[in-house]
Amino acid sequence: MNKKNLVVIQLSGGNDYLNTIVPYESGLYYDYRPNMGLKDDSIIPIDEKIAFNSNMSAFKQNFDNDKLAIMMGIGYPEPNRSHFRSMDIWHTAEPFESSSIGWLGKTVQNLDPENKNPVTAVNFGKGLPRALACPGVSVASVGALESYGLFTGVSGSKNRDVLLDTVDRIYQPMNLDGIPSLRLLETGRGALDGADLLSEAPKEYTSNIEYPEDNPIAQSLKGIAQVASARLGSRIFYAQHGSFDTHTDELKNHSLLWSQLSVAIECFQKDLKLQNLEDDTVIWIFSEFGRRIADNGTGTDHGSGGVAFLLGNSVKGGLYGEYPNLEPSAQLEGDIKYNTDFRQLYSTILEDILDVDSEKILNEKFSKLSLLK
Amino acid sequence: MITSIEKKVLLSHLMRRAGFGSNYNQIEELSHLNYEEAVDQLLNPEFGSLDDQDLLDRYFIASVEARTARHADPQWTWRLAKSHKQLEEKISLFWHGLLAVGGIKLDHGLAMLEEIDLFRKYGLGKFGTLLLKISEDPGMMYWLDNQNSHKDAPNENYGRELLELFSMGIDENGEGAYTEEDVKSAARAFTGWASKPTPPPFFLGPFPMEFNFDESDHDNTEKTFLGKKGNFNGKDIVDMVAMHEATANFICKRLYLYFVSEEINEEEINKLSKVYLNNEGEIKKVLEYLFKSEHFKSQEIRFKKVKSPSDLVFGITRLVDKYEIPNLDSAELAVNTLLMGQFLLNPPSVEGWHEGEEWIDSGSLIERINYASNEISNTGSKGVKNIVDIVIEKNNSNPRYIIENCLEAMGYIEITDNTKKIITEHIEKNKFNSEEDKVLDILKLIVSTPDFQYC
Numbered sequence: 001m002n003k004k005n006l007v008v009i010q011l012s013g014g015n016d017y018l019n020t021i022v023p024y025e026s027g028l029y030y031d032y033r034p035n036m037g038l039k040d041d042s043i044i045p046i047d048e049k050i051a052f053n054s055n056m057s058a059f060k061q062n063f064d065n066d067k068l069a070i071m072m073g074i075g076y077p078e079p080n081r082s083h084f085r086s087m088d089i090w091h092t093a094e095p096f097e098s099s100s101i102g103w104l105g106k107t108v109q110n111l112d113p114e115n116k117n118p119v120t121a122v123n124f125g126k127g128l129p130r131a132l133a134c135p136g137v138s139v140a141s142v143g144a145l146e147s148y149g150l151f152t153g154v155s156g157s158k159n160r161d162v163l164l165d166t167v168d169r170i171y172q173p174m175n176l177d178g179i180p181s182l183r184l185l186e187t188g189r190g191a192l193d194g195a196d197l198l199s200e201a202p203k204e205y206t207s208n209i210e211y212p213e214d215n216p217i218a219q220s221l222k223g224i225a226q227v228a229s230a231r232l233g234s235r236i237f238y239a240q241h242g243s244f245d246t247h248t249d250e251l252k253n254h255s256l257l258w259s260q261l262s263v264a265i266e267c268f269q270k271d272l273k274l275q276n277l278e279d280d281t282v283i284w285i286f287s288e289f290g291r292r293i294a295d296n297g298t299g300t301d302h303g304s305g306g307v308a309f310l311l312g313n314s315v316k317g318g319l320y321g322e323y324p325n326l327e328p329s330a331q332l333e334g335d336i337k338y339n340t341d342f343r344q345l346y347s348t349i350l351e352d353i354l355d356v357d358s359e360k361i362l363n364e365k366f367s368k369l370s371l372l373k
Numbered sequence: 374m375i376t377s378i379e380k381k382v383l384l385s386h387l388m389r390r391a392g393f394g395s396n397y398n399q400i401e402e403l404s405h406l407n408y409e410e411a412v413d414q415l416l417n418p419e420f421g422s423l424d425d426q427d428l429l430d431r432y433f434i435a436s437v438e439a440r441t442a443r444h445a446d447p448q449w450t451w452r453l454a455k456s457h458k459q460l461e462e463k464i465s466l467f468w469h470g471l472l473a474v475g476g477i478k479l480d481h482g483l484a485m486l487e488e489i490d491l492f493r494k495y496g497l498g499k500f501g502t503l504l505l506k507i508s509e510d511p512g513m514m515y516w517l518d519n520q521n522s523h524k525d526a527p528n529e530n531y532g533r534e535l536l537e538l539f540s541m542g543i544d545e546n547g548e549g550a551y552t553e554e555d556v557k558s559a560a561r562a563f564t565g566w567a568s569k570p571t572p573p574p575f576f577l578g579p580f581p582m583e584f585n586f587d588e589s590d591h592d593n594t595e596k597t598f599l600g601k602k603g604n605f606n607g608k609d610i611v612d613m614v615a616m617h618e619a620t621a622n623f624i625c626k627r628l629y630l631y632f633v634s635e636e637i638n639e640e641e642i643n644k645l646s647k648v649y650l651n652n653e654g655e656i657k658k659v660l661e662y663l664f665k666s667e668h669f670k671s672q673e674i675r676f677k678k679v680k681s682p683s684d685l686v687f688g689i690t691r692l693v694d695k696y697e698i699p700n701l702d703s704a705e706l707a708v709n710t711l712l713m714g715q716f717l718l719n720p721p722s723v724e725g726w727h728e729g730e731e732w733i734d735s736g737s738l739i740e741r742i743n744y745a746s747n748e749i750s751n752t753g754s755k756g757v758k759n760i761v762d763i764v765i766e767k768n769n770s771n772p773r774y775i776i777e778n779c780l781e782a783m784g785y786i787e788i789t790d791n792t793k794k795i796i797t798e799h800i801e802k803n804k805f806n807s808e809e810d811k812v813l814d815i816l817k818l819i820v821s822t823p824d825f826q827y828c
Contacts, residue, residue, distance in 0.1 A: 083724070084724050139735070143712060148736075151743065151821075169795050179677050179824075180826070180827070187735050188735075191739050248521050296521065298521055
């Protein structure tokens with residue numbers, strides 16, 4: 001069955017690929033990274049050539065259990081080294097033209113064409129990523145689940161209901177003369193309907209997993225586990241982690257971010273198992289770009305090409321694509337060359353995880369990767 | 374000749390855009406000036422510290438020589454909520470979003486506040502001066518890693534963002550009027566530009582930073598930049614960039630988006646660019662032209678711009694006239710904008726915030742409605758009491774007129790006919806214990822509408 005739920009973890013800021021999956025047998029790697037190169041005690045070998053960053057123990061374990069697919073060189077044509085343009089490309093699946101419509105927003109529209117379920121996609125964090133933006137599509141965006149709702153400060157439930165009733169009538173998506181915009185009215189609609197559903201989710205949730213309080217990505221994943229366990233028909237969950245923009249102090253910051261994520265993933269997977277959701281959930285981790293091959297002394301600058309991960313019981317674990325060649329002749333302006341188009345991954349996610357016709361979303365057919373069991 | 378009401382309506386529009394809005398009494402007072410005079414007054418704030426700065430420092434001790442952005446926030450939010458020089462704060466917020474430095478990485482509240490002060494001081498002056506000042510700003514240097522940009526290993530971060538996000542800009546395809554080579558040259562020109570700490574005034578306080586140019590770490594060789602060759606220093610780059618046509622267009626476009634409309638109007642932006650280029654990039658001149666233009670004054674642009682979280686929070690705070698003196702509640706003002714997606718003194722990235730419609734997602738809309746409806750129905754606030762009094766005094770029992778009176782008492786705002794109709798039905802359908810309760814329900818509903826999200 002290829003109807004699973006997708007959990008997106010966006011590594012914002014440009015994750016340094018070469019210090020995530022480390023080519024520890026390559027002399028070139030250490031030549032290019034006299035300061036930022038990770039040595040023996042900072043890596044966990046995968047095979048005789050490459051290794052995980054030592055802060056990724058949960059990833060190593062998943063890899064050994066055949067649940068982690070690593071896409072070694074994912075990117076898009078004509079790389080752009082601006083965070084914003086590059087992230088937009090990933091968000092809109094449009095490498096050549098600028099668009100404000102997110103590929104997952106479009107997917108939500110496809111999963112729920114009549115916009116019946118305002119929690120088909122749930123974003124955790126402040127502000128909706130462009131990936132989920134699509135006119136006419138409501139996506140719930142949640143800071144804290146417990147306090148989610150309207151007029152929560154109004155005393156008396158009758159008084160509150162009367163106000164809610166009128167507000168409900170005002171937020172009808174009819175576009176009279178453009179203002180208030182249809183988008184705003186629909187956002188309001190989704191907010192009102194989604195709030196009712198989501199505020200109930202934590203009440204039903206029980207778990208003995210302790211997600212660390214001071215780990216933001218762990219807290220986001222906890223929220224996702226809560227909503228997923230309520231089984232409200234949510235198919236896409238979105239969370240962000242960062243900032244990976246490690247121009248300076250990379251060794252410290254990059255390690256911290258990966259150890260936070262590793263702990264968070266460990267908690268989340270245990271929780272999914274407890275909630276009986278582990279077979280139905282796939283985690284996808286990506287970043288807008290990798291970083292330059294050569295370090296700049298204390299960090300690395302914006303580069304192109306990168307690594308993505310797919311994680312879950314239904315994932316066929318292993319290494320996909322070839323690890324990029326660091327030879328000067330194989331480089332692209334000081335960066336690694338990508339070997340897998342990100343839209344191949346998208347079409348795989350769409351068809352084999354979400355059960356959506358990928359051509360409808362990507363406007364083109366891309367050959368899928370065989371990533372699912 | 375416009376009527377007195379039309380003038381007040383126009384002034385209220387000006388104050389919502391050039392500031393965070395004025396309440397009924399403030400507009401009454403302002404209407405002694407004509408519109409042009411009101412614009413001139415906004416454009417010529419006298420730079421200086423607040424009258425109640427001492428009071429503020431005593432109440433918010435942790436914000437003095439603040440360690441982090443969160444500690445520093447009350448210093449700024451108090452001004453956003455109270456300063457009479459509204460444009461000074463509004464333009465500072467504009468530059469804070471455009472020449473964005475993120476407080477979390479910088480982790481230096483004092484430096485962030487100094488930066489906002491820099492925007493107050495130079496934000497309405499020549500853009501070239503501002504760009505040079507921000508290029509020398511220790512917070513900016515650290516944020517974009519220029520302290521790690523060395524003669525033999527230039528760090529491209531500042532050079533790239535200076536061109537892409539601070540001046541010349543890129544188009545929707547990621548292309549700019551400059552090349553990768555120009556980025557590298559700019560980075561080389563800024564090598565040696567860094568900061569140094571000075572002794573802290575307080576035990577365990579942050580070290581105030583100051584600009585430091587290290588000649589020995591500066592790339593003192595020929596560079597090619599925008600087609601010119603020379604041994605350029607950072608200042609040369611700023612000079613070349615500031616008066617470039619692409620910069621005029623980029624800055625004027627951003628001003629237009631911020632003050633006028635999210636719908637790009639190339640013709641109006643071109644007019645602004647001309648004013649910019651003819652006046653050595655003086656922002657005050659551009660804004661004077663803008664605010665006095667028929668386009669800005671026209672009905673077609675009113676109530677069509679989505680309020681930023683700051684517009685909403687400080688607009689409400691000013692409307693309800695909540696704070697006489699600083700208190701714990703006012704220290705937390707920044708939390709409200711944060712929950713709506715705007716963490717003051719900590720923009721999410723060097724790109725600042727995505728403004729306009731993107732401010733509003735379902736989560737932030739819920740925060741907006743909850744915040745605004747709580748504040749507007751808190752009769753402990755002077756401004757709320759005032760609105761209720763004005764409406765009740767008019768002693769009208771027709772629901773439609775009561776709504777009109779509320780809108781006027783809230784500082785001449787507008788909502789659509791459809792929304793008015795639904796609120797009218799709400800009044801007709803429900804029973805209220807008192808006239809005051811009825812008015813408060815209307816106020817709560819007005820601020821909860823989609824209409825109220827626009828200014």
